[in-house]
Amino acid sequence: MFEDVSELLKKIIHFSKLCHRLGYVGGSSGNVSFRSGESMWISNTGTMLGELSEDDFSCVEVISGTVLRGRTPSKEREIHRLAYARRLDCHAVLHLHPVDCIAAGILLGPKTELPFYVPSHFIKLGTVHQTGFYKAGSLQLAQECSVLLQNENAALLYRHGTVTLGNSIEEAFMRSEYLLEACRLHLKFQGAHAMSEEELADYKQAPTDVFISKDEDGMRSCS
Ligand SMILES: [Zn+2]
Numbered sequence: 397m398f399e400d401v402s403e404l405l406k407k408i409i410h411f412s413k414l415c416h417r418l419g420y421v422g423g424s425s426g427n428v429s430f431r432s433g434e435s436m437w438i439s440n441t442g443t444m445l446g447e448l449s450e451d452d453f454s455c456v457e458v459i460s461g462t463v464l465r466g467r468t469p470s471k472e473r474e475i476h477r478l479a480y481a482r483r484l485d486c487h488a489v490l491h492l493h494p495v496d497c498i499a500a501g502i503l504l505g506p507k508t509e510l511p512f513y514v515p516s517h518f519i520k521l522g523t524v525h526q527t528g529f530y531k532a533g534s535l536q537l538a539q540e541c542s543v544l545l546q547n548e549n550a551a552l553l554y555r556h557g558t559v560t561l562g563n564s565i566e567e568a569f570m571r572s573e574y575l576l577e578a579c580r581l582h583l584k585f586q587g588a589h590a591m592s593e594e595e596l597a598d599y600k601q602a603p604t605d606v607f608i609s610k611d612e613d614g615m616r617s618c619s
Pocket residue numbers: 425426472491492493532556557
C-alpha cells in the first residue's frame with residue numbers, strides 16, 4: 397500500500413535539521429512534507445525539526461485529507477495538502493519561522509508584496525505575496541496561502557512565517573534561503589531603493605531560474 401519512502405524521509409530529515417541548525421526555526425515550530433504518489437508525508441505536530449526521525453511523520457491522502465498512517469500530522473497540514481492538490485509540480489513544502497522574514501512581513505503589513513532590491517531574488521522566487529492575519533493552523537490561513545501559491549513558489553504568512561514549495565526538498569530549501577536574504581534586505585532598506593517596475597520588467601519576461609539537484613540518476617534539473 398505504501399511506496400518505499402525511506403530515502404525521501406532521510407533527505408527531508410537532513411534538510412529539516414539544517415533548517416534548525418541555521419536558526420530558521422526554534423523549539424517545535426515549523427513543519428515539512430513531501431509528496432509520494434497520491435499522498436503526502438508530513439512531520440507530526442509537536443516535533444522538533446532539529447530532532448526528527450522517520451517515526452515522526454504521518455502519511456495523509458492529498459485528495460481527502462485522510463490520515464493513512466501515523467496519528468498526529470502537523471496542525472498546518474492543510475497548507476501542505478492544498479499546495480499539493482493545486483500544484484501537481486509541487487513535491488515538497490517547507491514551513492519555517494525565520495525571525496527576519498517575520499519582521500520584514502510585519503513592516504510590510506498584511507496582504508502585501510515583498511519588494512526586491514536585487515534581480516537574483518526575483519529570478520529565484522518570483523512574486524512573493526503575504527497573507528492576512530490568521531490564526532496558526534486555521535483553514536482560512538491555509539486557503540489564502542494556497543491561492544497565493546497557485547502560481548508562485550514562496551509566500552509570507554503575516555506575523556507568522558514562510559512557506560516555500562519545490563519540485564524537491566532541495567528546491568524548497570533554497571527558496572527559503574533566498575526568501576530570507578530578500579527579507580533581510582527589506583529590513584535594511586524598508587522600501588527605499590527597491591527595484592522599480594521598469595527595472596523588474598525585463599526579468600518578469602524571462603523564464604524563472606532552473607534549479608539543479610542531484611539524485612540517484614545523476615544531475616537533473618528540477619525547476
Ligand atoms: Zn507556523
